[in-house]
Amino acid sequence: MVDRTKRPAEIPISPLVAAPVVSITHDNTRVVATLPRGDRVEILLFGANALSWKTGNGKEQLFLSDKAILDGSKPVRGGIPLVFPLFGPAQESHPATAKLPQHGFARNVRWEYLGKTSSESFAIGKEASDASVKIDFGLSPTEIDDKFKSAWPYSFGLTYSITLSPDELSTSLQVANTGTEAFEFQTLFHTYFATSDIASTHVTGLESNGFINKVPSPKQTAAANEPIKFSGELDRVYTGAEKDIIINDNGKPSITIKRNELPDVVVWNPWADKSKGMSDFGPEDGWKKMVCVEAGSVEKFSRLEGGETWEGQQIIKAHL
Numbered sequence: 001m002v003d004r005t006k007r008p009a010e011i012p013i014s015p016l017v018a019a020p021v022v023s024i025t026h027d028n029t030r031v032v033a034t035l036p037r038g039d040r041v042e043i044l045l046f047g048a049n050a051l052s053w054k055t056g057n058g059k060e061q062l063f064l065s066d067k068a069i070l071d072g073s074k075p076v077r078g079g080i081p082l083v084f085p086l087f088g089p090a091q092e093s094h095p096a097t098a099k100l101p102q103h104g105f106a107r108n109v110r111w112e113y114l115g116k117t118s119s120e121s122f123a124i125g126k127e128a129s130d131a132s133v134k135i136d137f138g139l140s141p142t143e144i145d146d147k148f149k150s151a152w153p154y155s156f157g158l159t160y161s162i163t164l165s166p167d168e169l170s171t172s173l174q175v176a177n178t179g180t181e182a183f184e185f186q187t188l189f190h191t192y193f194a195t196s197d198i199a200s201t202h203v204t205g206l207e208s209n210g211f212i213n214k215v216p217s218p219k220q221t222a223a224a225n226e227p228i229k230f231s232g233e234l235d236r237v238y239t240g241a242e243k244d245i246i247i248n249d250n251g252k253p254s255i256t257i258k259r260n261e262l263p264d265v266v267v268w269n270p271w272a273d274k275s276k277g278m279s280d281f282g283p284e285d286g287w288k289k290m291v292c293v294e295a296g297s298v299e300k301f302s303r304l305e306g307g308e309t310w311e312g313q314q315i316i317k318a319h320l
């Protein structure tokens with residue numbers, strides 16, 4: 001009989017720790033990240049446009065038009081389009097961006113997926129439930145086609161980082177001037193949030209800010225000193241906003257937006273007529289289910305000297 005009294009101690013089997021998973025779709029068009037507790041974000045490489053963000057309870061937090069074009073032939077209607085280096089239509093008064101399309105070129109080009117960084121909780125006695133994952137995308141003149149290069153002939157490097165955490169999504173854009181000549185830019189995260197009914201949605205945090213009311217034509221307007229409510233097309237650029245922005249859905253906070261280096265906030269809902277005029281907007285009454293609250297730096301152009309870097313970030317927290 002074999003003497004088992006001196007057998008080696010059992011090697012403890014470490015508990016299975018679930019970690020965030022990041023995958024690239026087999027057609028190489030999208031990156032998908034999931035957390036062990038179910039939070040999920042999906043990003044189209046074209047425009048580095050987040051298409052979907054679901055919190056751990058499975059709820060979709062972004063609005064994506066069901067007619068959105070996802071084949072790279074035009075910018076995506078919904079999710080989080082990236083606006084850079086111009087917000088709105090080109091203006092002759094700013095010659096350096098006068099040849100660019102509305103909202104610039106970043107949403108019109110395919111970005112490079114640079115990789116992921118996970119922070120997992122492996123500590124004994126701790127759950128993996130606070131794991132988060134950061135995914136990075138890059139854009140430089142090599143990725144943009146000649147028509148954009150000649151319209152904006154600067155040396156630049158953009159790094160866009162999306163961090164998925166439990167019930168939270170952070171988007172951060174780093175702009176580097178890799179040349180010697182200074183350039184000027186505007187930028188914005190054009191986030192389409194899902195809401196259950198625009199008529200019972202209101203936005204707080206901008207009560208004391210003046211704004212440019214773009215409808216029917218741009219007009220500087222004094223602070224309204226009340227929450228933003230929706231009863232028709234609304235398109236406003238709030239400037240110098242310091243407070244956190246809260247989207248309230250049916251009287252309850254649903255989203256909080258915190259910002260770093262992004263002093264302006266655009267609030268937009270196209271309402272029935274304008275959305276009907278957009279060929280990529282659907283369903284027909286989809287405008288009832290969305291509100292754009294767009295954190296950015298758009299009132300003025302920011303100037304970046306050669307060799308300098310700028311970074312702006314929004315952190316979106318979903319209240320469940």
Ligand SMILES: O=P(O)(O)OC[C@H]1O[C@H](O)[C@H](O)[C@@H](O)[C@@H]1O
Pocket residue numbers: 102103214235236266267268292294
């Ligand atoms: O149709 P797009 O070019 O995507 O622009 C959609 C909207 O973006 C922003 O919210 C602007 O303030 C609106 O004036 C514009 O209509």
